[in-house]
Amino acid sequence: MKLLLDTHIALWAAKGSANLPSAAAALIGDASNEIYVSVISLWEIGVKASNGKLDVTATQASTVFDICGYRTLDINRFHIRTLDGLAMCPGHKDPFDRMLVAQALTEGMTLVTADAKMTAYRPTTRVV
Numbered sequence: 131m132k133l134l135l136d137t138h139i140a141l142w143a144a145k146g147s148a149n150l151p152s153a154a155a156a157l158i159g160d161a162s163n164e165i166y167v168s169v170i171s172l173w174e175i176g177v178k179a180s181n182g183k184l185d186v187t188a189t190q191a192s193t194v195f196d197i198c199g200y201r202t203l204d205i206n207r208f209h210i211r212t213l214d215g216l217a218m219c220p221g222h223k224d225p226f227d228r229m230l231v232a233q234a235l236t237e238g239m240t241l242v243t244a245d246a247k248m249t250a251y252r253p254t255t256r257v258v
Contacts, residue, residue, distance in 0.1 A: 132164045133157055134203060134234045136243035137171040137226065141186070144194045154242055157256075166203045167195045168233055174226040203233060212236045219250035 135143065135158070142150035143158050158165055176188035186194075195202070213232035222228075227243075231251045234241040240256050241248070249257050 131157075131162070132166065132237065132239040134166045134168060134230060134237070134239040134241045135171070135200070136230060136241060136245060136248075137174050139242050139244060140167045140171055140195060140200065141175070141184075141191065144191070144198050144200075149244075151244055154244065157242055165198075165200045166239065167200045168203045168230055169205055170226055170229045170233070203237070205229070205233070209233045209236050219247075222247040222250060 139150065139154050141147070143154065157163060172188045172192055175184060175186065175191045178184040179187045192202075209229065209232050212235050213229060216228060216232055216235070224247075227245065227248060230241055231248070233239070241251070242256050244257065246257060
């Protein structure tokens, strides 16, 4: 299965954080799954690092994700087209998350997240 990790899941997994839900750890640890991190997540990390909300830079995160064996998912025009048709869910307006959902839909991936607000995007999104 192709899994696209939400930003917080990718960071928790890479750090070996206790915050990582066991269901997410099991999915990531399953060698039959292909694990992806989007450049959108790297952008989000960069924005949050520059605002002082994260203590890791996008460059550092990218290096660690590479070491973890995560594949990088670039953005393309088909992802944007899917985003154009993606309905806004009440109470959820995060532009980074919406782009991740659009990428997962376009690429036939499952987006792995711990964000309960993302349940509206099921079955593409798996909240763990």
